Amino acid sequence: MRKFFTLALMALSVILPFNAMAQTWDMPTPYSDKVFHTINIIEFTKEIEEATNGALKITVHSAGSLYKHPDIKNAVRSNQVPIGEFFLSRLSNEDAAFGIDSQPFVATSYADAEKLWAAQKPVITKLLAKQGLMPLFAVPWPPQGLYTKTEVNRVEDLKGLKFRAYNAALERFATLAGAVPTQVEAPDIPQAFSTGQVEAMITSPSTGVSSKSWDFVTTYTPINAWVPKNIVVVNKAAFDSLDVSVQNAILEAAQRAEKRGWEMSRAETDEKTKILAENGINVVEPSAELMQGLKAIGEQMQKEWNESASDEAKTIIANYLM
Ligand code: PCA
Numbered sequence: 001m002r003k004f005f006t007l008a009l010m011a012l013s014v015i016l017p018f019n020a021m022a023q024t025w026d027m028p029t030p031y032s033d034k035v036f037h038t039i040n041i042i043e044f045t046k047e048i049e050e051a052t053n054g055a056l057k058i059t060v061h062s063a064g065s066l067y068k069h070p071d072i073k074n075a076v077r078s079n080q081v082p083i084g085e086f087f088l089s090r091l092s093n094e095d096a097a098f099g100i101d102s103q104p105f106v107a108t109s110y111a112d113a114e115k116l117w118a119a120q121k122p123v124i125t126k127l128l129a130k131q132g133l134m135p136l137f138a139v140p141w142p143p144q145g146l147y148t149k150t151e152v153n154r155v156e157d158l159k160g161l162k163f164r165a166y167n168a169a170l171e172r173f174a175t176l177a178g179a180v181p182t183q184v185e186a187p188d189i190p191q192a193f194s195t196g197q198v199e200a201m202i203t204s205p206s207t208g209v210s211s212k213s214w215d216f217v218t219t220y221t222p223i224n225a226w227v228p229k230n231i232v233v234v235n236k237a238a239f240d241s242l243d244v245s246v247q248n249a250i251l252e253a254a255q256r257a258e259k260r261g262w263e264m265s266r267a268e269t270d271e272k273t274k275i276l277a278e279n280g281i282n283v284v285e286p287s288a289e290l291m292q293g294l295k296a297i298g299e300q301m302q303k304e305w306n307e308s309a310s311d312e313a314k315t316i317i318a319n320y321l322m
Helices: 002-015 036-051 069-077 088-093 096-102 110-129 168-176 186-194 205-210 236-240 244-278 288-308 311-321
Strands: 023-028 056-061 083-087 133-140 145-148 162-165 180-183 200-203 219-221 229-235
Touching (some): 036 056, 036 133, 036 229, 069 088, 069 133, 083 088, 088 168, 088 229, 096 288, 096 311, 133 244, 162 168, 168 180, 168 288
Parallel strands (some): 162 180
Antiparallel strands (some): 145 200
């Protein structure tokens, strides 16, 4: 009898391709391979493949190569792809809760960003669940600073500048500073500067380095205005269709990826600011006058956020301040 089973198994393995139960998932992400978020995600997929003995293999399509950044969330929602990464605050047009981490001067340190995420997570988890989506992990970018072609000492110095933006909050921030915002995806930054489409930006030292900002600006002013996050979400139906052991492997790898990602982000801040300086960028501490002006814009935006926020979204701030 045992021999029969062995023979039957052997026959099956000839008929069926190797590891017939194995699944392959495609995973679109917006940022390039060298960016620490992508490096972290590739490690996440490797851990899943190993833990499941190859039963789930996730292929990462970076830099918007499979889906453009603005389309990634809906691609996961409609299960065109089961999993994907995007910049969380891009969803602020759906609900203000998604945008809180990109509000100027609400949380500007990693410790505060962690507290804010703890308060934000349950609220956005519920919102995403209504769309059949489940968050797996979120990782912050280093604090956001100002890249310009000349030194900026006061908000007025930004007046009229063509300003690269990556979400609605940054657009609003630039507009209130008297600049003229244009949406440009991270991989397109060098081209937008070289063609004169934009001449200034706010982003992290990481993106300043990955876009080789020294080719088109001279000055970096670490205003540390907010600590925005990327999020990895999975289509819940696709997740539910997996074997429980595979589901657990994903959840465990996600937990590790969140922890590792926050550590990588913290290390990036100094590391990448140093690389900016080594490449000739003038790293200038912001003047008190500049910070005062920017904080006034932040206050205005916080008022606007409060007006647009649901009661549930407002609990994020209440819990964060507790
Ligand atoms: N880099 C991304 C988002 C925030 C950041 O630091 C970008 O500039 O698009």
